[in-house]
Amino acid sequence: MRKVLVPLGARSYPVLVDGGLIDSVGPRCRAHGWAARCAVIADGNVAPRFGHRVITSLKDAGFNPTLITLEPGETSKRLRVVEKCYDALARHRLERKSFIVALGGGVTGDLAGFVAATYLRGVPFVQMPTTLLAQVDSSVGGKVGVNLSAGKNLVGAFLQPRLVLCDLATLSTLPEREYRSGIAEVIKYGIIYDAALFRRLERDMEALLKRDLAVLGPVVARCCAIKADVVGQDETESGLRAILNFGHTIGHAIEAITAYGRYLHGEAISVGQVAAGLLSARQCGLSTTEVERMRALFARAGLPVSIRLTKAQRMRLHAAMRLDKKVKDGEIKFVLARRIGEVAWGQAVKDTDIEAVLDELARNA
Amino acid sequence: MRKVLVPLGARSYPVLVDGGLIDSVGPRCRAHGWAARCAVIADGNVAPRFGHRVITSLKDAGFNPTLITLEPGETSKRLRVVEKCYDALARHRLERKSFIVALGGGVTGDLAGFVAATYLRGVPFVQMPTTLLAQVDSSVGGKVGVNLSAGKNLVGAFLQPRLVLCDLATLSTLPEREYRSGIAEVIKYGIIYDAALFRRLERDMEALLKRDLAVLGPVVARCCAIKADVVGQDETESGLRAILNFGHTIGHAIEAITAYGRYLHGEAISVGQVAAGLLSARQCGLSTTEVERMRALFARAGLPVSIRLTKAQRMRLHAAMRLDKKVKDGEIKFVLARRIGEVAWGQAVKDTDIEAVLDELARNA
Numbered sequence: 240m241r242k243v244l245v246p247l248g249a250r251s252y253p254v255l256v257d258g259g260l261i262d263s264v265g266p267r268c269r270a271h272g273w274a275a276r277c278a279v280i281a282d283g284n285v286a287p288r289f290g291h292r293v294i295t296s297l298k299d300a301g302f303n304p305t306l307i308t309l310e311p312g313e314t315s316k317r318l319r320v321v322e323k324c325y326d327a328l329a330r331h332r333l334e335r336k337s338f339i340v341a342l343g344g345g346v347t348g349d350l351a352g353f354v355a356a357t358y359l360r361g362v363p364f365v366q367m368p369t370t371l372l373a374q375v376d377s378s379v380g381g382k383v384g385v386n387l388s389a390g391k392n393l394v395g396a397f398l399q400p401r402l403v404l405c406d407l408a409t410l411s412t413l414p415e416r417e418y419r420s421g422i423a424e425v426i427k428y429g430i431i432y433d434a435a436l437f438r439r440l441e442r443d444m445e446a447l448l449k450r451d452l453a454v455l456g457p458v459v460a461r462c463c464a465i466k467a468d469v470v471g472q473d474e475t476e477s478g479l480r481a482i483l484n485f486g487h488t489i490g491h492a493i494e495a496i497t498a499y500g501r502y503l504h505g506e507a508i509s510v511g512q513v514a515a516g517l518l519s520a521r522q523c524g525l526s527t528t529e530v531e532r533m534r535a536l537f538a539r540a541g542l543p544v545s546i547r548l549t550k551a552q553r554m555r556l557h558a559a560m561r562l563d564k565k566v567k568d569g570e571i572k573f574v575l576a577r578r579i580g581e582v583a584w585g586q587a588v589k590d591t592d593i594e595a596v597l598d599e600l601a602r603n604a
Numbered sequence: 605m606r607k608v609l610v611p612l613g614a615r616s617y618p619v620l621v622d623g624g625l626i627d628s629v630g631p632r633c634r635a636h637g638w639a640a641r642c643a644v645i646a647d648g649n650v651a652p653r654f655g656h657r658v659i660t661s662l663k664d665a666g667f668n669p670t671l672i673t674l675e676p677g678e679t680s681k682r683l684r685v686v687e688k689c690y691d692a693l694a695r696h697r698l699e700r701k702s703f704i705v706a707l708g709g710g711v712t713g714d715l716a717g718f719v720a721a722t723y724l725r726g727v728p729f730v731q732m733p734t735t736l737l738a739q740v741d742s743s744v745g746g747k748v749g750v751n752l753s754a755g756k757n758l759v760g761a762f763l764q765p766r767l768v769l770c771d772l773a774t775l776s777t778l779p780e781r782e783y784r785s786g787i788a789e790v791i792k793y794g795i796i797y798d799a800a801l802f803r804r805l806e807r808d809m810e811a812l813l814k815r816d817l818a819v820l821g822p823v824v825a826r827c828c829a830i831k832a833d834v835v836g837q838d839e840t841e842s843g844l845r846a847i848l849n850f851g852h853t854i855g856h857a858i859e860a861i862t863a864y865g866r867y868l869h870g871e872a873i874s875v876g877q878v879a880a881g882l883l884s885a886r887q888c889g890l891s892t893t894e895v896e897r898m899r900a901l902f903a904r905a906g907l908p909v910s911i912r913l914t915k916a917q918r919m920r921l922h923a924a925m926r927l928d929k930k931v932k933d934g935e936i937k938f939v940l941a942r943r944i945g946e947v948a949w950g951q952a953v954k955d956t957d958i959e960a961v962l963d964e965l966a967r968n969a
Contacts, residue, residue, distance in 0.1 A: 274932065318690075322683050322752075329754035334931050357722070360749060360760045360840075384725065387687075389694035395725045396761065475725075566699050567639065 265300030344370035345377035352383025356398035371421025375462035420505025434580030486512030509542035630665030709735035717748025721763035736786025740827035785870025799945030846949035851877030874907035912969035
């Protein structure tokens with residue numbers, strides 16, 4: 240078992256990475272001394288697959304869990320669904336010392352985390368990510384929240400989980416497209432922080448796509464360690480943490496203008512990262528060779544690297560970017576790469592450069 | 605001008621108490637260096653009365669404010685209204701460094717504070733309480749949130765405001781019943797923390813009811829100072845802060861079973877405090893003389909001190925109390941008084957004692 244500590248003083252917590260962790264959740268929660276009543280939140284795909292094992296483990300450890308099931312998909316990440324969760328928690332009479340377990344992907348973790356951050360002004364929270372994307376990204380770092388029709392993640396909170404259990408065995412049943420979507424975030428860590436990881440991914444992409452545990456284990460743990468390192472230095476994104484948003488400004492806007500339907504998150508940020516690479520070549524001196532290595536690696540992972548937008552869609556894309564949380568006094572701030580493994584945040588970008596990059600992205604679409 | 609500091613390290617903030625503070629909000633916010641776009645949230649009674657002055661002060665200081673108007677009343681304190689506020693903030697394109705001003709009573713402050721705590725994962729927040737209850741209680745201390753149909757304040761967060769402006773002049777137009785409702789919280793501070801304040805209220809109740817500024821100014825400032833002292837020692841209610849809930853367990857339950865319609869908050873906790881006094885006499889040795897002094901002071905303030913509940917209502921009252929946030933492993937914890945000026949929190953109370961006290965409360969109803 241690999242163990243990564245997220246270093247946040249009294250709120251530090253471990254991220255455990257291994258196969259078969261699901262069945263250990265009960266005793267691990269017991270060690271915290273929480274109240275008996277608790278809730279497990281999972282969507283309609285994950286609940287039938289793993290819900291029973293989690294509930295059994297909790298019951299065997301003396302807890303009284305209720306299972307709350309969500310409709311699968313990004314459209315569940317909204318306030319109406321949050322309200323339904325609150326009502327279920329009230330019915331099960333959760334208390335301040337009760338805890339909530341998020342079992343599933345990023346949508347479940349973000350939503351359940353927001354519920355945990357706000358129910359009774361905050362209850363303890365455990366992440367059990369069952370997708371690659373959630374294991375390497377959304378389950379670690381304490382960003383939780385939901386979407387508005389005006390934009391993604393516009394509502395939320397910072398709530399660090401008390402424990403993250405990344406059970407690698409749960410990835411074996413993940414649909415191919417979702418698994419590849421997670422690889423977009425894995426590649427991101429190489430670009431923003433770790434050139435050696437990027438080279439390892441260039442070398443081992445085929446084994447990673449086969450979900451070879453000998454590659455997957457160390458890669459997932461390395462991604463969590465990078466995120467822990469960044470979050471430990473800048474929990475609430477006053478600076479450094481912004482680098483985790485590489486590719487996300489355009490990526491989020493693509494998701495917004497397609498109503499979160501056409502692209503999975505990882506697919507949108509794959510296009511977004513290629514766009515950020517092209518912007519970096521224009522503004523930060525990123526070499527065209529490295530832009531090409533980035534594009535090639537996303538393509539090998541089966542991720543989209545181009546997009547063709549109509550004029551109307553481009554206008555909506557710009558409007559969506561202006562709603563991005565990184566906007567300061569109306570100016571959009573980008574994360575750009577100097578080279579693979581090193582990025583700079585808070586970079587202003589000219590609209591004309593964005594237009595030129597959108598032209599480039601359309602060329603091969 | 606009286607100034608009380610809420611001592612919370614880097615998150616310390618001042619509570620200013622004076623007449624005419626409304627027109628100073630713009631320059632005071634300017635000093636913080638926040639972004640230009642901001643929002644003022646007020647209800648349909650307060651907005652026409654004071655909204656224009658707040659907006660003018662903000663504009664004159666170079667801000668770009670939008671005014672969001674709520675339906676008046678406790679029924680606005682719910683998630684649907686929170687969502688409408690989010691949508692308005694997105695339309696006005698608020699940014700992370702933007703700020704939200706709550707202008708009004710406790711409902712507005714609690715709701716706007718929850719919006720500020722969660723929009724873009726948190727933006728700066730200013731309280732401008734215009735009711736006595738909000739000035740002495742809800743605007744100070746950082747508890748924000750909304751109600752669920754299952755219970756009051758079940759959803760929320762801790763978000764300390766950056767500034768609290770208690771403009772005493774706004775109290776002159778407050779409806780009589782609302783003003784008296786605020787006095788229930790004023791009396792509470794005497795009971796839980798300050799026997800001298802209680803005696804002062806016994807002496808000056810008539811002047812206070814006439815809203816005599818010579819009495820009102822020091823009383824409001826003293827209540828804020830007590831709250832600041834308590835919150836400074838225990839921000840997130842792991843112990844001491846619970847004393848502020850004196851009378852609130854039964855008071856909240858009364859509000860819940862009457863669907864937040866029949867009683868104002870202060871009226872409900874007036875009954876709740878008399879009930880807590882009677883329980884204290886049974887369990888904590890509070891003298892019957894002091895119970896009677898408490899009851900007499902609430903009565904002189906024109907507040908209800910008795911209630912007659914049907915058997916069905918009593919059952920719903922018990923159920924509502926079990927949903928209280930202070931419940932631990934199914935046991936309801938009460939704040940009880942040893943004497944006027946000194947209370948103990950975390951006290952278990954027998955259901956039979958609650959029944960006996962409800963009988964006493966019904967006797968004079």
